[in-house]
Amino acid sequence: MIYVFDGSLEGLLTAVFEYFERKPKTVLLQTEKVFQPDAFTESLKIVNNRAKADRVWNGLQKRLDKQWRRRFYCAYLSELPEIFNSLFQFSNYIFNHPAGAEKNFGNEHVLAIAQIATKVEREKHRMEAFIRFQHTADGMFYCGIDPDFNVLPLIVKHFKDRYADQQWIIYDLKRRYGLFYDLLSVTEITIELNAKNLKQPTVQQLNGTEEMYANLWKDYFKSTNIESRKNTKLHVQHVPKRYWKYLTEKQLS
Amino acid sequence: MSEHLREKLNILADAAKYDVSCSSSGSDRKNTNKGVGNGHSSGICHTYTEDGRCVSLLKILLTNHCIFDCAYCVSRKSNDIERAAFTVDEVVELTMNFYRRNYIEGLFLSSGIFKNADFTMERLLRVVKKLRLEENYNGYIHLKTIPGASDELIKEAGLYADRMSINLEMPTESGLKLLAPEKTHGEVIRSLDFVQNQVVQFKDEKKLIKSVPKFVPAGQSTQMVIGATPETDKDIMYTADRFYKSFALRRVYYSGYIPISNDTRMPVLGTQPPLLRENRLYQTDWLMRFYGFNVRELLNDANPHLDIDIDPKLSWALRNLQHFPIDINTADYRMILRVPGIGVGSANKIVQARKFGKLHIYQLKNIGISYNRAKHFIKCADTPFQLKDYQATQIKGFILAESNSKYLKTDNNQLILF
Incomplete structure (x- = not known):
């Protein structure tokens, strides 16, 4: 069984509701964008429903602490196609098991959400920095x-x-x-x-004065570097090249 | 004006860069009355220099004029270099404008000693007061305590700074005597002690009266130069341990000595800075602070130096094979933390996850432990049965064979045939 939803958080939570109303055996959640009809599998189009979504979210709120609710939200914001299914399976897993089930890092969906959330938090932190x-x-x-x-x-x-x-x-x-x-x-x-x-x-x-301060900053960046300790690998590891375009100090003067 | 300022910034940032500390963590200062800036509890590194060190703070000296002649310092009196000094306003302008553009997390202000300690400390104090009181700036400020400055000045500075630090410079008193005859550890200890007492006092008062201001909320740190004098790793880490314990220091920094002079008492110019040794010392420091190791387990009279080819945690495990292998599914958290290849994050996940069923190899791998390293020291649900007990040297060989150190440019265990 494939559930197809529109990619919104509301749709995702509605899908969880629909799952518990119907209790089909195995379900895969996909967005409209990646969904490919399949002759052997049934599919169900999820119609967003605010009331249903709220009920699921309230349920999750009761079961998950603040840290896990944030992880859930962060994982959603990653927008990765495979994370939607993980979030869906994770919610079902939480509702199907006694309290505290989210601590089971041996479960692939729990682990996936914790790991993707970490990635998103890292990107958030990078934006605060860069x-x-x-x-x-x-x-x-x-x-x-x-x-x-x-x-x-x-x-x-x-x-x-x-x-x-x-x-x-x-x-x-x-x-x-x-x-x-x-x-x-x-x-x-x-x-x-x-x-x-x-x-x-x-x-x-x-x-x-913008140019003056940008130049002062570039100067500072150069002066504070210690030549004899040059370590390009470490430098690139901390500031991956895809972020260089943001950085004033990495632009040519 | 701008050209002049650029020149000064170049000189005074260059002179300040040997101070390693750049952390901006530990302060929870709030942005009050719609000012600018706040503390970020875990700190933010805004960029990294090409040597891979983080740039979080605008790290500058107020001046590089100095009355002292410490052999290991670029700003020493006898060194023939360009000298410069910022005015108070210039430092404030720079800090505010960099901060507003999100270049930096705050200011790290240090200074050479001109005239005397109090005169210098008073200038530093003027900068931080102006930032806090006139510019309504609530970002991070790391201020150097000038050795020998009066208690009143230090106390007042502590009300505005987030972190204060004073450098030990050399790990032992004798090392310091050799290179900086005018300085003593006693003076450093006195200042650290004074600030620490004030911190405790302010905290106690805060419990009773809510309006007591913050006093150095991010605590104190210190720094030691490594490799300029012939101390052993044991000397260095024992000193660090003592200072962590006596003064509740947040950090001790280890700075590999970069040859800057022809002084015969120290390594000659052109010697490579001891980067690997520095790295091992930091690893030991982390093991002491986050992994529950006692410094005596890692370094003692039998092992006064850290292994160069393997990290201190692995080295400890190989010396203490009697504790291993441990069963991941039953062992104490403290013991799991001691397994080479398992960090704090993974150890936490393991103890939470094993309540739901025995953990298998694939789960440990997914959790993110370094399995190839850890497998010699652990057992889990599907660990293959093994008849043979390997010796420490054999295990070390296995691990070295499949890892390549970032410090060794060419692998020197094996000849290259083609």
Whole structure:
């Protein structure tokens, strides 16, 4: 039996509800995007239902502690095609077993969720580290990113708490939405601008002192390096090359 | 103005880079009254230099003028180098502008000693006060305690800094006497002790009165230079252990000596810094702090030096084969933690998972232990029965054969035929 859903969290949770209503033997959960009809397997299209999804989420909330609820959400944000099935199987496993079943790291779905959640948290942490704001002419601090996973919902709090007295925008170029902080609250925005400008604002769009501080930072990055300890392998391990495009200090001056 | 500032930054960042500490963890300072910045409990490394070290803080000296002549230091009085000094405003401007762009996690401010200790400490204090009080900055500040500065100044600085540190420089008093005749460990100990007492006092008061301000919330750290003087690994780690215990230090840093002068008392210029030794010392440090090892188990009179070709945990296990193999499904958490190839994360997962049924090899592999290493020391549900007991040297041989050290450029166990 294959359950097909639209990829939303609501759809995923509805699918869990449908499973317990029907109790078919084995089920595979797939998104519409990857679903291929199969002559020998039945399929069921999941229709999103807020009430059903809420019931499942409340159930999970009762059974899982804060850390596991966060893992569940993080794993969902990874958007990996195979994680949806894992989340689905994990939920069924939790509901079918007595409390505490989520600690069974010997179970493949439990382990998969813990491991993917770690990956997502790592990406979130990298974004907190590697985002480089550019000060624009209108006083905004801007940064465009394209993280591996959809981590914007996870980094809101960090940036809101930290940069409370400056307006900032963090824009996800890949998923085409961003966060805008207006000194009071953070709102989700989409910007209709050409992609090139979103990636790197032009000199006219930037504040006059931006270049000076970028150069000072590049200088600092060079001066603080100890030549005789050069260790490129370690360097690349910590700052994988795909992140270099964000980093001011890695751009040519 | 910008050119002048660039030059100063280059000189003073270059002089500060031999201070290893760059951690920004341990502070939970909140961003109050809509200011800028806050502490991040686990710290954030914003970038890494090409030598693979993290850059979390803007690490600079206020000045590299110094009245001392310590042989191991680039800023020593007798060294013929360019000297510079920041003004208080320049440091504040740099910090704020870097911080606002998310380049850094905070400021690490140190200084050469000009005139005297109090004069220098007072300047450092002015920088942190301006950041905290005028700029409403709540990010991380790591401040060097200047040896010999007065208690009042240190106490006031502690109210604004997140972490304070003072360097032991050499692992033993005799080593320090040799290279820096003007300095003593006694002075360092006095400062560490003073700050630690204040930390305890403030914490006690906080229990009674909620409004007591934070005092050095991220604790203290220190640093030792390794390889400039002929101390053994045992000397170094015993000193570290003593300081961890007596002053509740958060970190002790080990800095491999990078030859910077022609001084005959030290390794000559061009000698490679002892990177591997430094790595082994950090591994030992971690074993002491997170793996429940006592330093005496790892280093003692019979083994005053750490093994170079294998890590200290494996080395301990091979010396103590009588404890192994342990059964993963029944052994204590403490013992699982001591198995080479199993880390804290995996050990935690194992003790949680085994409540649901005996663990098998494939599960251990999936959990993420380094099975090829651990298999010599553990048993689990489907471990094949083995008649032969291997000797420590044999096990070491097996493990070395299938791992290649990142420090050995060419594998020197085997000749290359083709």
